[in-house]
Amino acid sequence: MNALLAGVSALFLYAASAPGMAPQEGSFDRGVWLYEQGKHAESIAPLEHALNRYPEGSNILWNLGLASAAAGQPEKALTYWQRYRTLRSEDWRVLPKLIQTYQALGRIELRDETLAELLRLRAQTLDPEFLDARWFCREQFKMNGRRVLAYQFFEPSGEWMQLYRFSVADAGGREAFFISLGSYEMTHQLSRELGDIQTDERVYHFDGYYPDGVHKTFGFLNAKTTPSYDAIRPTVLEILKGEIRPMSSSQFK
Numbered sequence: 001m002n003a004l005l006a007g008v009s010a011l012f013l014y015a016a017s018a019p020g021m022a023p024q025e026g027s028f029d030r031g032v033w034l035y036e037q038g039k040h041a042e043s044i045a046p047l048e049h050a051l052n053r054y055p056e057g058s059n060i061l062w063n064l065g066l067a068s069a070a071a072g073q074p075e076k077a078l079t080y081w082q083r084y085r086t087l088r089s090e091d092w093r094v095l096p097k098l099i100q101t102y103q104a105l106g107r108i109e110l111r112d113e114t115l116a117e118l119l120r121l122r123a124q125t126l127d128p129e130f131l132d133a134r135w136f137c138r139e140q141f142k143m144n145g146r147r148v149l150a151y152q153f154f155e156p157s158g159e160w161m162q163l164y165r166f167s168v169a170d171a172g173g174r175e176a177f178f179i180s181l182g183s184y185e186m187t188h189q190l191s192r193e194l195g196d197i198q199t200d201e202r203v204y205h206f207d208g209y210y211p212d213g214v215h216k217t218f219g220f221l222n223a224k225t226t227p228s229y230d231a232i233r234p235t236v237l238e239i240l241k242g243e244i245r246p247m248s249s250s251q252f253k
Contacts, residue, residue, distance in 0.1 A: 028060060031067065040070035058087045065097055069140070074104040092121055096136040103139045108230075122154050135165070138229065143168070143240045146176075150236075152229060159185045163204070164229060166236050177210040179218075179239055181232050197222050206235060208246065216246035 031047035034040075044067050051060045061084040068077035078101045085094045095118040102111035118136065125131060139150040147169040156163045162182040170176040183204045191203040204227055206218040218239050221227060238244045 028063075032063065035063070035067050035070070040067050041073075043067045044071060044073075044076075056087060058084055061087070062094075069097075069101065069104075074101050077101050078105065092118065092125070092127070092130055095121070096138060099136075099138050100140055104141075119154070143237070146170075147173070148240065150229075150233075156183075156226075161185070163226065164232060164236075166240070168240070177208060179206065179208050179236050181206055181221075181227065181236075191220075191222075198224075200224050206232075206239060206244075208239070213252035214249065215252060216249045218244050218246050 027046060028050035031043045031045075031050065034043035034046065044064065047060060047064045047067060051057060051064065054060060061080045065077050065080040065084060068074070068080060078098070081094055081097050081101060085091075085098070088094065095114055098114045099111050099118065102108070102114060115138070122130060122133075133154065135151040135153045137149050138152045141148050141150075149167045149169070151165045151167065153163055153165075160182065161184065162180045164181045166179045167175045168177055168179075181204055183202055187205060188197075188203050191197045192199075197203050201222045201224050204221040204223060206221070208216040208218060210216070219235065221232070221235075235244070
């Protein structure tokens with residue numbers, strides 16, 4: 001269950017310092033060290049100092065984007081992501097970062113343009129790493145003091161198809177549980193046989209997956225087209241706030 005969150009942190013690039021020692025003041029390593037201590041705002045100054053020395057340091061720009069976003073400074077983060085993209089236009093990983101930043105800034109038109117570009121590149125790419133990526137993180141936010149990462153699947157498919165997944169982290173940064181919007185084939189076929197959906201509709205459902213195999217269903221959505229992120233996000237937020245109670249619960253061993 002922790003793989004999604006780990007994948008986000010793994011993109012933080014740095015040079016290792018001596019174990020147990022605080023790196024030199026004003027250095028790149030110092031900025032990384034502060035970030036890893038959870039001092040995101042404090043990490044920005046030494047990273048910017050490093051950038052002044054190496055203005056085309058793409059790894060410095062990437063880390064500044066991460067640090068600024070984590071510090072709640074999306075405008076600053078946007079500056080660094082854009083500079084990174086100018087230097088590393090071939091790196092598709094910056095596009096989800098831009099999508100997250102535009103979302104945080106409420107610049108929805110730019111978010112959607114960047115999302116369309118990401119999906120277009122994914123459809124055309126021959127890059128094995130890009131092709132292997134099943135999902136991307138399109139938003140990060142806090143809910144009840146906990147970090148939430150919202151993922152969108154590139155090509156939803158299969159018997160247990162998921163479209164969106166909202167991963168909620170515990171205090172240690174690991175995934176504690178997640179809420180998903182999916183459309184499981186067995187549920188869809190049963191709904192069709194019972195006449196609960198029209199012939200041109202598909203049934204989607206909001207599910208929660210918790211430790212020890214606990215599964216909760218919070219509701220259903222019948223739709224003729226794939227539900228958009230903006231359409232389902234308010235419902236997920238209500239679930240996370242505890243405003244929508246589960247319709248059913250089960251436990252898988």
